[in-house]
Amino acid sequence: MRQIIDLNLSAKQVKELCENTEMDENNEEMIEKLPAGAVKMARMTQTISTLSASDIAKALIRQEGDADIAFARVQALQRILTDTLKHLSAR
Secondary structure (H helix, E strand, O other), rough: HHHHHHHHOHHHHHHHHHHHHHOHHHHHHHHOOOOOHHHHHHHHHHHHHHHHHHHHHHHHHHOOOOHHHHHHHHHHHHHHHHHHOOOHHOO
């Protein structure tokens, strides 16, 4: 319920999410064939409402050891997410 509110999902999106949970067993086989990084990223989106931008920025800086590199990583992520949105809206 929290994700519905946080993500401002439409009734159609909620219905699709509910219907897709029934297909999880079939999806597991398809997921296994995808790159591990893509699967991890997809699963991370399920917990996105519990994250804050500040915490992510701090974690990136700690991980990379440099704010400029962390910034570049976020820009690369932004590009791939933009492309992902294009693929999703084409379906």
